Amino acid sequence: MSTVSLPLADSAIMLRRNLKHTLRNPVTVFNAVLFPIVLMLMFVKVLGGGFDVGVAYIDYVTPGLLVMAISYGLGATATEVNSDMTTGVINRLKVMDVSRGAMLSGHVIITTVRALVACAAIIGVAFLMGFDPGASALDWLGVVGVLVLLGFAASWLTVAMGLSAKTVESAGMATVPLIMLPFLSSAFVPADTMGAGVRQFVEYQPFTPIIETLRGLLAGNPSGSDAIAAVAWCAAFAVLGYVWAVSTFKKRA
Amino acid sequence: MTSSAIAVSGLRKAYGDKAVLDGIDFEVAAGSVFSLLGPNGAGKTTTVNILTTLLTADAGTVRVAGHDLATATKQVRAAIGVTGQFAAVDDLLSGRENLQLMADLKRVRSGGQVVGGLLERFDLVESADKLASTYSGGMRRKLDLAMTLVGSPQIIFLDEPTTGLDPRSRRTMWSIVRELVAEGTTIFLTTQYLEEADQLADRIAVLDGGRLVAQGTSDELKRQIPGTHVRLRFTDAGELDAATRLLDGALRDDEELTLRVPSDGESKSLRALLDRLDEHTINAQEFSVHTPDLDDVFLALTGRTSEEAIAK
Numbered sequence: 001m002s003t004v005s006l007p008l009a010d011s012a013i014m015l016r017r018n019l020k021h022t023l024r025n026p027v028t029v030f031n032a033v034l035f036p037i038v039l040m041l042m043f044v045k046v047l048g049g050g051f052d053v054g055v056a057y058i059d060y061v062t063p064g065l066l067v068m069a070i071s072y073g074l075g076a077t078a079t080e081v082n083s084d085m086t087t088g089v090i091n092r093l094k095v096m097d098v099s100r101g102a103m104l105s106g107h108v109i110i111t112t113v114r115a116l117v118a119c120a121a122i123i124g125v126a127f128l129m130g131f132d133p134g135a136s137a138l139d140w141l142g143v144v145g146v147l148v149l150l151g152f153a154a155s156w157l158t159v160a161m162g163l164s165a166k167t168v169e170s171a172g173m174a175t176v177p178l179i180m181l182p183f184l185s186s187a188f189v190p191a192d193t194m195g196a197g198v199r200q201f202v203e204y205q206p207f208t209p210i211i212e213t214l215r216g217l218l219a220g221n222p223s224g225s226d227a228i229a230a231v232a233w234c235a236a237f238a239v240l241g242y243v244w245a246v247s248t249f250k251k252r253a
Numbered sequence: 254m255t256s257s258a259i260a261v262s263g264l265r266k267a268y269g270d271k272a273v274l275d276g277i278d279f280e281v282a283a284g285s286v287f288s289l290l291g292p293n294g295a296g297k298t299t300t301v302n303i304l305t306t307l308l309t310a311d312a313g314t315v316r317v318a319g320h321d322l323a324t325a326t327k328q329v330r331a332a333i334g335v336t337g338q339f340a341a342v343d344d345l346l347s348g349r350e351n352l353q354l355m356a357d358l359k360r361v362r363s364g365g366q367v368v369g370g371l372l373e374r375f376d377l378v379e380s381a382d383k384l385a386s387t388y389s390g391g392m393r394r395k396l397d398l399a400m401t402l403v404g405s406p407q408i409i410f411l412d413e414p415t416t417g418l419d420p421r422s423r424r425t426m427w428s429i430v431r432e433l434v435a436e437g438t439t440i441f442l443t444t445q446y447l448e449e450a451d452q453l454a455d456r457i458a459v460l461d462g463g464r465l466v467a468q469g470t471s472d473e474l475k476r477q478i479p480g481t482h483v484r485l486r487f488t489d490a491g492e493l494d495a496a497t498r499l500l501d502g503a504l505r506d507d508e509e510l511t512l513r514v515p516s517d518g519e520s521k522s523l524r525a526l527l528d529r530l531d532e533h534t535i536n537a538q539e540f541s542v543h544t545p546d547l548d549d550v551f552l553a554l555t556g557r558t559s560e561e562a563i564a565k
Contacts (some may be wrong), residue, residue: 017346020346087344096358
């Protein structure tokens, strides 16, 4: 077999395994898909009436909920990667000379796919709740692009966290900052309604430009500067996660 | 290929300034069972991890299946199978799927047939389609070993394969190892149990604090350690003196007031011993029969018990 098709075939085999894991673990599915929808209902139906954001709240909040849906799915990946490490599954595969990339990319791909399914569910429920985006077909393509990029970048970072954590519990904890960051962003209310200090943090943290990019695309008036910042943050996450994951993977036996 | 399946010389590994392996040498003949015996923390798993390409050594040369570990890592990996200390099975896959995953990754032709054969051989047919998370400890170990056998590796590494297993599962494991050897597979086995090494291994090496303190066949090693003996404890020094005069080759301990008498442990010779004491109206306060265990090997070879070796 050629040197290119071998890692690809390994990746496909590992992906099939991770897909089975996802389907057999109801908690993973709950965390990744149902929980963001529960949060969505809470924000829109319970809290949203009290927020004045200038537009219909469902139109304002959907982009933030998409990002939140992605970050909620990460905890499961970190614990799965870590249990592969601590139970010896990864060592077994290493000794078998399975392509190094395949063991990790299988997790990255399944996490990204899970994130996109969760996003599709959020968008579906949003439409049921009266979501009225002004996005053109091209804008929608942009939305999908940003979501894929964010899912991919966050997955690499999560895989790295899962690999370097000592225990399954601490692997789950490691992703908490990624889950908390969307709360401290412009996801639920605009940054300029927040107090000093918090506002500066919110304006400069990575999730805000990503959410604003999605918001612009969905409203039909994309913002170039937010988009550049969003892509730059995602690229930085992906590179950092990849380098960290690969070096940890090589070191730990 | 030479007749050595594994040849190790001058192997060293240190973490920081703590030497885990301090220059070890050994050879394993193809088709034989080699056992590395030692207490926890002696460096057994580190040795396995190096020989199976998971860790790199600081110094020394290792040839596995005729390939140099440092330069022909891929060829080494193709020749070996490894079962680690903890059953590395995928809990969310069934037994069959676990085996199929290995067959797919090793690109085994007619993988379904191989998987079916292994399930049958390891008596896992009934639970083949249940998730591995529902398996008992013994079944998990069997599945783990079956996964290692996919693709028929020439050399199999077993790192403490029976630690934590009940006696029955342990015996099952032993008979599987014997079958593998009969088929010509080379087995490298680590264990904390002398009995296990005794039962299975053609050659045994005793590892202590990163050094090999002894190597040989089971019989050669046993000659170096105190064999089965009877221990007598007396109430006063007078009786100890009398008993020492009576029993040839006995070893006395004045502090403990005990006498160690070599014996084969059989009822006939035990009765003879008791009769002799009786004839001379010597009464032992305590009477017990000891068979050698890992502690005795350690005491004899290192002057320390295995607990002390761990505590060090």
